[in-house]
Amino acid sequence: xxxxxYDPRGSRRPAKAETAPRPxxxxxxxxxxLDNSKEQADVMLERIASKLDGQGARIARARxxxxxxxxxxxxxxxxxxxxxxxxxxxx
Amino acid sequence: xxxxxxxxxxxxxxxxxxxDVFRPIADAxxxxxxxxxxxxxxxxxxxxxxxxxLTRERxxxxxxxxxxxxxxxxxxxxxxxxxxxxxxxxxxxxxxxLARRAVDAFAEGLRADGAELVLRTYxxxxxxxxxxxxxxAACEGGVCLLPAPQLEAMIAALVRPALPGLRAVQLWDxxxxx
Numbered sequence: 001x002x003x004x005x006y007d008p009r010g011s012r013r014p015a016k017a018e019t020a021p022r023p024x025x026x027x028x029x030x031x032x033x034l035d036n037s038k039e040q041a042d043v044m045l046e047r048i049a050s051k052l053d054g055q056g057a058r059i060a061r062a063r064x065x066x067x068x069x070x071x072x073x074x075x076x077x078x079x080x081x082x083x084x085x086x087x088x089x090x091x
Numbered sequence: 092x093x094x095x096x097x098x099x100x101x102x103x104x105x106x107x108x109x110x111d112v113f114r115p116i117a118d119a120x121x122x123x124x125x126x127x128x129x130x131x132x133x134x135x136x137x138x139x140x141x142x143x144x145l146t147r148e149r150x151x152x153x154x155x156x157x158x159x160x161x162x163x164x165x166x167x168x169x170x171x172x173x174x175x176x177x178x179x180x181x182x183x184x185x186x187x188x189l190a191r192r193a194v195d196a197f198a199e200g201l202r203a204d205g206a207e208l209v210l211r212t213y214x215x216x217x218x219x220x221x222x223x224x225x226x227x228a229a230c231e232g233g234v235c236l237l238p239a240p241q242l243e244a245m246i247a248a249l250v251r252p253a254l255p256g257l258r259a260v261q262l263w264d265x266x267x268x269x
Binding site (some may be wrong): 009015016017019020021022023024025026031032034036038039040043044046047051053055064070071076078080082083084085086087088089090 | 092093094095096097098099100101102103105106107108109111112113117124126127128136138142143145147150154155162163165166167195199207239
């Protein structure tokens with residue numbers, strides 16, 4: 001019989017997270033705005049949307065149910081066609 | 092930060108708006124998640140804490156003031172100040188002034204909880220600070236404030252980038268005057 005013991009502490013060395021290249025310009029890009037439902041995040045993102053509009057960017061919006069949790073997969077999917085995203089508000 | 096990592100993993104670059112008192116947490120989270128060491132600098136735009144008490148107009152003005160930085164971080168270009176030069180702190184500031192500027196936003200958050208953080212001296216790598224609780228009713232005599240050791244650690248984390256020679260923060264806290 002084989003007994004497997006799992007260590008609940010997790011890995012001490014995190015896997016390297018991948019980062020994505022940034023668009024050189026925003027004109028014609030769709031920029032996603034993720035509201036994490038924290039106070040004032042909607043006001044900030046609304047202002048950013050109006051400024052992005054001035055840059056010729058299109059806007060896609062999504063909102064998380066709770067700022068204390070990672071965005072649900074269906075929320076992330078709503079912004080899957082975006083060239084970049086802005087999230088608010090951390091902390 | 093965790094949402095940003097999810098987007099980056101999906102090939103979508105992210106810019107994170109965060110309150111500046113959470114700078115140490117953003118740094119720790121980035122390290123924990125295995126992000127490149129310069130990721131926070133490239134992707135996070137800090138806003139002065141607290142933002143939740145601001146009027147709608149002031150929040151809009153805050154975004155306006157940070158728009159160049161948001162735009163720069165979306166496109167991966169260096170941010171420019173109004174005169175076209177990269178923003179840099181004045182070299183003429185004393186160490187104590189640098190330290191005060193580094194904790195300015197954090198001190199504003201404490202002020203909202205009825206406490207004034209006063210940085211008194213900086214000598215031989217030791218920063219002496221004092222907490223004055225001026226409005227005991229704001230958070231029941233300071234119970235909602237972090238304990239002194241955590242405040243010292245937070246102050247050290249905020250000040251050290253400006254004063255790399257910082258060895259210790261000593262906080263006199265009226266909740267524990269010994």
